[in-house]
Amino acid sequence: MILHHFQTSLSSDNAFTAALPLIADEDCLLLSSEALYGLLNPAVQTQLAQYTVYVLDQDCEALGLAAKLAGYPTLDYAEFVQLTLKSDKVISW
Numbered sequence: 001m002i003l004h005h006f007q008t009s010l011s012s013d014n015a016f017t018a019a020l021p022l023i024a025d026e027d028c029l030l031l032s033s034e035a036l037y038g039l040l041n042p043a044v045q046t047q048l049a050q051y052t053v054y055v056l057d058q059d060c061e062a063l064g065l066a067a068k069l070a071g072y073p074t075l076d077y078a079e080f081v082q083l084t085l086k087s088d089k090v091i092s093w
Contacts (some may be wrong), residue, residue: 002027003087010038023051024036026062028087032056036065039072056080 004023010016012029016038019054029051031039036059038044057074060066075083084090 001087003083003090004029005042005090005092006031007033007092008014009034010044011041013093015025016044019091019093020047025050026051028054028083030054030083032059036060036063036069039069040065054083063075 001022005017006016006029008015016035032055033055036055039048039053039055039062053072054066054075055069055072057076057077060069060074060090
């Protein structure tokens with residue numbers, strides 16, 4: 001399993017578009033920082049519906065998005081570290 005970590009805007013950075021064809025069904029995604037805003041876009045929600053998507057809870061709180069992204073499982077920093085240790089690879093986009 002690969003953990004794909006997105007930190008930059010999903011709409012203004014081509015990393016998201018480039019990454020999508022490379023993400024396998026068993027992989028998971030973690031969105032943090034500016035990437036969290038992408039989850040407010042219905043088109044992005046549809047693109048990610050088949051994947052396990054986590055959000056970094058501290059960033060959700062800091063950006064005031066906790067209520068809007070309540071449907072996504074959250075990770076704190078300790079859980080983020082544990083997920084990286086369970087993953088075969090971590091790719092930061």
